[in-house]
Amino acid sequence: MIETFNAGLALLVLALAIWTVVARDTFAAVVGFVAYGMLLTLVWVQLHGVDVALTEGAIGGGLTGAMLIAAAARLRCTEGAARAERPGVATRLAAALVAACVTAALAVAVLALPEPAPTLANETAANMAATGVGNPITGVLLAFRAMDTLLEAIVVLFAMIGVWSLAPDRAWGGRPGPLHRADPDGILAYLARVLPPIGIIVAVYIFWIGADLPGGKFQGASILAAMWLLAVMAGLTDAPPVSRTWLRVALVAGPVVFIAIGAAGVATAGAFLAYPDGLAKPLIKVIEWALLPSLAVTLALILAGAPERPAR
Amino acid sequence: MSLLDLFTVIAVCAGAFFFLAGTVGLLRFPDALTRLHALTKADNLGLGLVVLGLLPHADSVLGGLKLVAIWLLALLASGAVSQLIARAARRTDPRR
Numbered sequence: 001m002i003e004t005f006n007a008g009l010a011l012l013v014l015a016l017a018i019w020t021v022v023a024r025d026t027f028a029a030v031v032g033f034v035a036y037g038m039l040l041t042l043v044w045v046q047l048h049g050v051d052v053a054l055t056e057g058a059i060g061g062g063l064t065g066a067m068l069i070a071a072a073a074r075l076r077c078t079e080g081a082a083r084a085e086r087p088g089v090a091t092r093l094a095a096a097l098v099a100a101c102v103t104a105a106l107a108v109a110v111l112a113l114p115e116p117a118p119t120l121a122n123e124t125a126a127n128m129a130a131t132g133v134g135n136p137i138t139g140v141l142l143a144f145r146a147m148d149t150l151l152e153a154i155v156v157l158f159a160m161i162g163v164w165s166l167a168p169d170r171a172w173g174g175r176p177g178p179l180h181r182a183d184p185d186g187i188l189a190y191l192a193r194v195l196p197p198i199g200i201i202v203a204v205y206i207f208w209i210g211a212d213l214p215g216g217k218f219q220g221a222s223i224l225a226a227m228w229l230l231a232v233m234a235g236l237t238d239a240p241p242v243s244r245t246w247l248r249v250a251l252v253a254g255p256v257v258f259i260a261i262g263a264a265g266v267a268t269a270g271a272f273l274a275y276p277d278g279l280a281k282p283l284i285k286v287i288e289w290a291l292l293p294s295l296a297v298t299l300a301l302i303l304a305g306a307p308e309r310p311a312r
Numbered sequence: 313m314s315l316l317d318l319f320t321v322i323a324v325c326a327g328a329f330f331f332l333a334g335t336v337g338l339l340r341f342p343d344a345l346t347r348l349h350a351l352t353k354a355d356n357l358g359l360g361l362v363v364l365g366l367l368p369h370a371d372s373v374l375g376g377l378k379l380v381a382i383w384l385l386a387l388l389a390s391g392a393v394s395q396l397i398a399r400a401a402r403r404t405d406p407r408r
Contacts (some may be wrong), residue, residue, distance in 0.1 A: 191392040198385070 006046055013039050024083055026075050030068040037061025050214035051137040054206070058222040059299075066229075066303055132281030134212030141216070142284045146273040150258050153291055157255060160298050164242060166306040173243035174311050176304040182235045192234030199227040207292055211281075217288050221295035228300050239304045241311035247297065254294025258287050316368040323365030330358030344401035352394045359386050 016039060020032035037060045044053035075082070087095075124136055124144060131143040141149045167174075182188045207220030231237045240247050261283055262273040269276045275283045337350020363383040370376035 187392050187395040191388070194388065 009039065009042055009046065013043060026072040026079060027069075030065065030072045033068060034061055034065035037065060051135075051216065054214060054216075054219045058219045062226065063222050063299060063303065066226075070303075070305065130280060131284065133284060135210060135214065135216075137214070138210055138216060138284070142287060143275065143280060146258075146262070150255070150262065150273070153255050153258065153295065156295065156298050156302070157251060160251070160302045163302050163306055167242075167308065171307045171309060173241060174307040175241050175309045176239045176301060176307050177232075179238070179309060180233050180235045182233070184235070188234045189236060192230045192236050196227040196231060199223055199230075203227070207288070210288070211285070217292045217295055221292055222299055224292075224296035225300035225303065228296070229303055232304065239301075242301070242307050243311065250293055250297045251301075252294070254287075254291035257290035261287060320365045320368060323361050327358045327361030327363075327365060330354045330361060334358060345398055348394045348398055348401075352390045355390060356387050359383055 013036065016032055016036045020029050020036055023029040023032055037056060041053045041057040041061060044050070044056055121136075124140060127144075128134075128136055128139050131139045133139045133143070203220040203223035206215040206223065207217055208215075210216035210220070228237075232239055261275075265274040265276075266272050331354065334351050334354025337354060338347050341347045341350055360383055363379045366379055367376050370379060
């Protein structure tokens with residue numbers, strides 16, 4: 001029974017992926033991509049990767065989906081011209097060839113994996129006690145592979161700087177995105193008043209539970225960012241000008257704390273990002289608490305877009 | 313099979329039926345407003361019945377409350393979003 005479900009799920013994911021690539025209309029392709037992200041979330045649940053499923057749902061489907069919808073809305077006026085353009089046969093053949101080669105290389109790489117596949121899961125499980133954390137994913141992310149997580153947090157910051165770099169000169173330092181006006185008694189304003197208190201509790205819960213069960217800062221931060229954006233879109237509040245000092249401090253505080261603790265590890269534990277014995281869990285907690293607000297602000301500002309209005 | 317299992321099977325099947333009916337409505341109804349009507353009415357009832365059916369199998373009272381909270385949040389989201397979509401549909405086609 002469950003095999004039938006899994007096979008159906010896999011077929012549906014493949015069909016939706018093909019449809020997303022083939023769809024000529026940008027908006028339709030984006031809707032397909034969001035649905036694809038949601039189905040992929042189910043796939044990760046079936047693979048028992050609940051942490052990945054949560055991240056896929058929050059960031060892969062939700063946050064990226066919202067960004068792509070905004071991009072599709074902006075591209076609408078040039079859509080006709082883009083659709084009328086058709087690459088030559090040679091270009092399309094070359095693209096098909098490259099895509100087929102990449103797919104074939106990936107397939108060979110997956111099929112050539114030894115049986116059983118190489119894994120560090122046993123060593124991770126054996127050394128989990130040293131971290132004091134109950135959720136092995138959190139242990140891997142913040143102790144065994146803390147470097148990856150640090151770079152991940154910094155990459156998100158770089159992505160936001162990339163978005164900011166699209167600002168026109170006259171708007172630099174101003175407020176990101178268009179000014180949203182909604183009916184103050186309308187349904188959007190109502191939702192933006194009712195949902196954020198619930199959303200904030202869910203976000204903090206997902207963040208808090210991350211030490212022992214699936215959850216964590218990335219998932220919690222994206223829910224916080226979504227709640228803030230909902231209030232902005234309903235016109236209840238406005239995005240802050242990107243020149244504000246507190247905003248800049250909030251953006252870099254998380255990575256700075258992470259790097260500081262990592263650097264302290266050189267003196268106290270003999271390696272960058274190593275934690276002294278017995279202090280692993282408190283230090284992981286400090287890093288997580290510092291990263292949550294920074295990630296939430298960064299993700300929200302990526303979604304809010306480039307500065308386009310003067311501060312006043 | 314205990315009575316509770318029977319209840320679960322019946323409620324979840326009824327929920328799945330409403331999902332099916334909502335999907336058929338989404339595909340078959342003629343315009344945006346009727347399609348929204350089919351989708352939200354049937355999905356809310358469908359998810360409600362699925363949650364109702366799963367309640368006897370919740371691990372704890374807290375787990376059951378979480379299931380109910382998911383249903384309530386889906387109600388709130390689908391109700392609000394369908395109003396927004398309906399308003400946008402009316403704006404682009406003022407004949408309605």
